[in-house]
Amino acid sequence: MPSSPSVLLGVAGGIAAYKSAELLRRLTETGHSVRVLPTAAALEFVGAATFEALSGQPVHTGVFSDVPSVPHVRLGQQADLVVVAPATADLLARAAHGRADDLLTASLLTARCPVLFAPAMHTEMWEHPATRANVALLRSRGAVVMEPASGRLTGRDTGPGRLPDPAEIADLARLLLERADALPRDLAGRRVVVSAGGTREALDPVRFLGNRSSGRQGYALARVAAQRGAAVTLVSAHTAELADPAAVDVVRAGSARELREAVLAAVRGDAAVGGADAVVMAAAVADFRPVDLATHKIKKDGSEPEPLRLTTNPDILVDLVRQRAPGQVVVGFAAETGDGSGDVLHHGRAKLARKGCDLLVVNAVGDGRAFEVPDNAGWLLGADGSERELTSGSKALLASHVWDAVAARFG
Numbered sequence: 001m002p003s004s005p006s007v008l009l010g011v012a013g014g015i016a017a018y019k020s021a022e023l024l025r026r027l028t029e030t031g032h033s034v035r036v037l038p039t040a041a042a043l044e045f046v047g048a049a050t051f052e053a054l055s056g057q058p059v060h061t062g063v064f065s066d067v068p069s070v071p072h073v074r075l076g077q078q079a080d081l082v083v084v085a086p087a088t089a090d091l092l093a094r095a096a097h098g099r100a101d102d103l104l105t106a107s108l109l110t111a112r113c114p115v116l117f118a119p120a121m122h123t124e125m126w127e128h129p130a131t132r133a134n135v136a137l138l139r140s141r142g143a144v145v146m147e148p149a150s151g152r153l154t155g156r157d158t159g160p161g162r163l164p165d166p167a168e169i170a171d172l173a174r175l176l177l178e179r180a181d182a183l184p185r186d187l188a189g190r191r192v193v194v195s196a197g198g199t200r201e202a203l204d205p206v207r208f209l210g211n212r213s214s215g216r217q218g219y220a221l222a223r224v225a226a227q228r229g230a231a232v233t234l235v236s237a238h239t240a241e242l243a244d245p246a247a248v249d250v251v252r253a254g255s256a257r258e259l260r261e262a263v264l265a266a267v268r269g270d271a272a273v274g275g276a277d278a279v280v281m282a283a284a285v286a287d288f289r290p291v292d293l294a295t296h297k298i299k300k301d302g303s304e305p306e307p308l309r310l311t312t313n314p315d316i317l318v319d320l321v322r323q324r325a326p327g328q329v330v331v332g333f334a335a336e337t338g339d340g341s342g343d344v345l346h347h348g349r350a351k352l353a354r355k356g357c358d359l360l361v362v363n364a365v366g367d368g369r370a371f372e373v374p375d376n377a378g379w380l381l382g383a384d385g386s387e388r389e390l391t392s393g394s395k396a397l398l399a400s401h402v403w404d405a406v407a408a409r410f411g
Helices: 015-029 048-055 071-078 089-096 103-110 123-127 129-140 166-178 216-227 256-268 316-323 344-355 395-410
Strands: 006-011 033-038 081-087 115-119 149-152 158-162 191-196 231-236 248-252 278-281 288-290 310-312 329-336 359-364 375-382 387-394
Touching: 006 015, 006 071, 006 103, 015 033, 015 048, 015 081, 015 166, 033 048, 033 103, 071 103, 081 089, 081 103, 081 166, 089 103, 089 115, 089 129, 115 166, 123 129, 123 158, 166 216, 166 387, 166 395, 191 216, 191 256, 216 231, 216 248, 216 395, 231 256, 248 256, 256 278, 256 316, 278 316, 278 395, 316 329, 316 344, 329 344, 329 395, 344 359, 344 375, 359 395, 375 395, 387 395
Parallel strands: 006 033, 006 081, 081 115, 191 231, 191 278, 231 248, 278 329, 329 359
Antiparallel strands: 149 158, 288 310, 359 375, 375 387
16 A cells, blocks of 8 residues: 555535545545545535645635646546545436536546445435435446445434444545455345454442453454445444444443353344354453452452452353354454464464364454554464465454455355
């Protein structure tokens, strides 16, 4: 990936245009050179001065500005990525039908880089057959059209059509820059379950045994799967206050036993939706829990505390392997450190053999690795003996490698 990727940020004329300023800030602060291409309608919501101040570059809407540099051709040709957020129903229609009546749509025609559309509109507009046909056409040409979020829209309306969180759009933009190929829709029609975050085992009403998992990797797995077309259920333990991924059903859990019940229920599904085609256990599940739970806060009274007695929690990954349906792909995660008996990869291979899952992601932890950081690395081990090193990159990139391997096993 270039040290300073050139990104065109298209902004269409919808109320969600105000969120594009936050997306612009995120893109510029992570080292991208960003040129904003608003539509004339977008400037009714956010002024050109805002975009110019945040990007440090001029803002124009028409093809007759700065004519000698031929911007309607040059900008698209030189871009490493085009992001359109928000992408209204009108903008999607114009892009799908090859219109070139302003600087943004003309640049879309000349761009030969990845193109990411983040839709935002009322539910009825998103679900209209014309919009669905335009989205399908854009995707067939290789563009990535995000699934919108569900939630509060203009006025009192709620439903699918809300612009995904700017942080989520920025993460997907980085992924498209990191990947050597486009993001496929190869999980369409599949149901997947992902667990994320760290479980907590209560000691008393105040204290708990926990771990350092932020949940970012599991959320990245859920987010990428949804944008590859899957119906995703995310079973979330405690996280670092992460926003729910767009187009993902989120189920909350606290302790290891609660997480186990929620994951197994989601994997089983019901008569209406059927069982899961794949399950990825990315949550950091506590191996042990206290034998006794104090009903009141344990006081510090000057005496030595009672020894803490622990018992073993159920092994959710082993339960999933034992109960899996034919054709179901089961993926585990292993956070490892080396010791006198072997290195991280040695322990990962041994865990894969013990657990019996199809794939195991092995992360080396400690010294600022894996936990509480935006990037990740490791190895992807397969029960068929395959091994792939996952070089350092965003957690969305690691997630995309996992789903590549899962999709390959679907055949």
